[in-house]
Amino acid sequence: MRFLLYVFKRIAYIVPILLGLLTLTFFISRVIPADPVALIAGGSASPEQIQELKRQYGFDKPLYQQFAIYVGGLAKGDLGISLYSRRPVMKDLADRFPATAELSMFALLISILFAVPIGVACALKRNSKLDHLMRGVTIAGLAIVGFWLGIMFQLLFSYKLGIFTLGRRISVPVPETVTGFYLIDSLLTLNGRAFFNSLWHLCLPGITLAVPAFATLVRFTRSGLLDVINREYILYETSMGIPRWLIIYKYALRNALIPVVTQIGLLIGYLLAGAVVIESVFDWPGLGIYAVESMLMSDYKAILGVTLIAGFICTVSNIVVDIVITFVDPRKLEQ
Amino acid sequence: MTTFILIMKKFMGDRLAITGLAIIVCLILTAFLAPYIATHPRDVFAVHPAERLQGPNARHVFGTDDMGRDIFSRVVFGSRISLLISIVAIGVALLIGVPIGLITGYYGNRVSELLMRISDIFLAVPQIILALALAAALGPSIQNVILALSFTYWPWFTRTVHAETRSLKNSIFIEATEALGIGAWRTIVFHVLPNVSSSIIVRASLGMGYTILTASVLGFLGVGAQPPAPEWGVTIANSRRFLPDAWWYATFPGLAIFMVVMGFNMFGDGLRDILDPRIRRAKR
Numbered sequence: 001m002r003f004l005l006y007v008f009k010r011i012a013y014i015v016p017i018l019l020g021l022l023t024l025t026f027f028i029s030r031v032i033p034a035d036p037v038a039l040i041a042g043g044s045a046s047p048e049q050i051q052e053l054k055r056q057y058g059f060d061k062p063l064y065q066q067f068a069i070y071v072g073g074l075a076k077g078d079l080g081i082s083l084y085s086r087r088p089v090m091k092d093l094a095d096r097f098p099a100t101a102e103l104s105m106f107a108l109l110i111s112i113l114f115a116v117p118i119g120v121a122c123a124l125k126r127n128s129k130l131d132h133l134m135r136g137v138t139i140a141g142l143a144i145v146g147f148w149l150g151i152m153f154q155l156l157f158s159y160k161l162g163i164f165t166l167g168r169r170i171s172v173p174v175p176e177t178v179t180g181f182y183l184i185d186s187l188l189t190l191n192g193r194a195f196f197n198s199l200w201h202l203c204l205p206g207i208t209l210a211v212p213a214f215a216t217l218v219r220f221t222r223s224g225l226l227d228v229i230n231r232e233y234i235l236y237e238t239s240m241g242i243p244r245w246l247i248i249y250k251y252a253l254r255n256a257l258i259p260v261v262t263q264i265g266l267l268i269g270y271l272l273a274g275a276v277v278i279e280s281v282f283d284w285p286g287l288g289i290y291a292v293e294s295m296l297m298s299d300y301k302a303i304l305g306v307t308l309i310a311g312f313i314c315t316v317s318n319i320v321v322d323i324v325i326t327f328v329d330p331r332k333l334e335q
Numbered sequence: 336m337t338t339f340i341l342i343m344k345k346f347m348g349d350r351l352a353i354t355g356l357a358i359i360v361c362l363i364l365t366a367f368l369a370p371y372i373a374t375h376p377r378d379v380f381a382v383h384p385a386e387r388l389q390g391p392n393a394r395h396v397f398g399t400d401d402m403g404r405d406i407f408s409r410v411v412f413g414s415r416i417s418l419l420i421s422i423v424a425i426g427v428a429l430l431i432g433v434p435i436g437l438i439t440g441y442y443g444n445r446v447s448e449l450l451m452r453i454s455d456i457f458l459a460v461p462q463i464i465l466a467l468a469l470a471a472a473l474g475p476s477i478q479n480v481i482l483a484l485s486f487t488y489w490p491w492f493t494r495t496v497h498a499e500t501r502s503l504k505n506s507i508f509i510e511a512t513e514a515l516g517i518g519a520w521r522t523i524v525f526h527v528l529p530n531v532s533s534s535i536i537v538r539a540s541l542g543m544g545y546t547i548l549t550a551s552v553l554g555f556l557g558v559g560a561q562p563p564a565p566e567w568g569v570t571i572a573n574s575r576r577f578l579p580d581a582w583w584y585a586t587f588p589g590l591a592i593f594m595v596v597m598g599f600n601m602f603g604d605g606l607r608d609i610l611d612p613r614i615r616r617a618k619r
Contacts, residue, residue, distance in 0.1 A: 016452070017452075017455060017456055017459050018459075020452070020453070020455075020456035020459075021456050021459050021460060024456055024457075024465075025465075025468060028465070028468055028469050028472055029468055029472050030472075139351075139597060139600065139601060139604075140593070140597065142596075142600055143544065143548075143593055143594075143596040143597035143600055144593055144596075145548050145551055145552065145568075145589065145592050145593065145596070146552075147552065147555050147568075147571065148571055148585070148588075148589030148592065148593070149589075151571065151574075151575070151578065151585050151589070152585075152586070152589070154578070154579075155578065155579050155582055155585075159578070159579035160579070269460070269461045270461060272461060272464075273461030273462075273463045273464055276463065276464065276467070276556075277463075277552050277555070277556070280555075280556060291464065291467065292467070292556050292557075295467055295468055295471035295472075295558060296471060296556075296557060296558065298471070298472070303468050303471075306464070307460060307464055307465070307468060310460045310461065310464050311459045311460045314459055314460055314461065315459050
């Protein structure tokens with residue numbers, strides 16, 4: 001019961017946070033010195049035409065009224081019309097979301113798959129060669145700026161070695177759209193060619209995006225396990241004659257991975273932020289490129305939409321992690 | 336004083352922290368002595384069509400860019416921009432974030448609650464997205480990058496300081512200062528602040544690295560520093576039209592960002608290990 005109450009409280013928390021974020025972004029994006037209407041109208045528009053456009057887009061109303069109209073639309077799932085693409089922002093976001101989600105999920109998946117075992121190995125063989133090497137890798141991984149790493153990967157793997165083809169998500173016909181995730185769609189439609197081709201395209205941007213996530217997870221797995229392994233209950237189990245691997249796998253790892261799960265939740269936000277940059281480098285047609293384009297064009301409805309969806313994803317993933325952790329470790333309820 | 340000596344001793348024994356410090360000192364020296372270190376200090380903005388896109392050679396150790404400018408000199412001068420952005424942005428964020436953290440941590444009232452919720456809103460999206468929106472709205476310039484980064488980084492200080500202050504509030508020595516009739520402000524400034532200062536220093540060091548990284552991203556995406564400024568992110572963005580042939584054009588500014596950010600991270604991490612015994616146990 002207390003757990004359910006906690007879950008409910010956490011979920012209810014999303015609304016004020018997103019409303020706050022919306023207010024913040026609305027006023028940030030409206031301090032724009034450039035006149036958004038002049039942008040749509042182009043240089044040759046007459047003052048009457050500009051006035052007409054202002055009325056059409058609602059810019060003639062006071063700021064608070066514009067905000068109220070926006071929030072009212074949002075409640076109905078309407079994010080307004082993009083000034084630049086002239087399409088509903090909701091549709092733009094929905095079209096581009098799968099590309100970003102596929103890229104981020106791929107990056108998250110490979111970083112977990114590699115980081116957790118390596119982190120465990122580092123903790124078990126502390127101060128070994130592997131441990132020292134990984135310490136260097138994690139320090140470097142957190143200091144590398146994504147766009148530069150992406151360019152270096154392109155130089156090495158695409159131009160020099162010719163292993164990966166560059167540009168966009170796929171270079172064979174796009175698989176039939178079911179979810180918008182090319183990997184999943186090509187699997188569902190049993191399209192092997194599209195599957196391997198899109199996987200191939202995913203590799204370089206995915207790995208680039210995964211590097212900081214990998215570094216973070218190796219770190220937290222290692223320190224988490226080291227923290228647990230020196231506890232007394234582990235000593236007790238060792239003295240009971242339980243095999244080492246069983247202790248690690250069954251008793252130590254479960255406790256050790258709690259901070260790692262927290263990090264995974266936080267990483268979803270970081271991956272999203274990373275995607276903004278990586279997509280520009282790899283010409284990946286997702287939310288990131290859309291965000292940058294709309295910001296450069298002062299397309300404030302698109303900016304609001306992007307920020308809102310980013311805030312929503314981050315908040316929800318944090319809440320999910322909180323709930324999962326409280327479920328795994330009920331002591332957290334006391335705090 | 337003895338604590339200080341002890342910390343210094345530990346610090347000198349920590350290879351990571353020392354390396355980080357050495358890199359930071361190098362960065363500061365490079366920024367201040369840029370005109371003396373750069374091999375072509377007068378060529379940072381000058382155009383030399385005859386020397387465009389030369390690979391690294393004896394005259395131009397990092398090669399030249401599409402305008403024939405010496406990349407090494409531009410990287411050296413770029414350190415000034417990165418250092419300026421990170422110092423001012425983190426300084427402003429600190430001045431906003433730390434007092435709010437102290438006050439909200441010390442007084443657990445409604446106003447504190449409201450301020451903490453506001454900082455939660457900032458932390459609900461990755462900093463770079465807010466900074467990008469703000470920098471783009473204000474117009475691309477170095478001043479606006481500083482403004483955008485400080486305005487989006489302060490909640491990190493608030494959160495760190497708030498948590499520490501709250502746990503200090505329950506400690507016996509703070510209770511004692513209250514019992515002695517020392518006023519709240521005096522307690523906060525002279526008794527709480529010194530005890531949270533180590534966390535602030537660690538947070539500031541990591542924040543400096545992160546800010547340099549973010550500023551270069553803003554420059555790269557075109558909403559930060561503008562050409563012909565020798566900012567590292569901008570240089571890499573310019574280089575993309577000349578890849579893959581002019582590999583040196585993108586490589587060296589990126590290495591500069593990498594080294595500097597690594598320096599701040601190593602320094603911050605090392606310091607945290609030394610100052611926070613709880614983490615030290617786990618890391619060893």
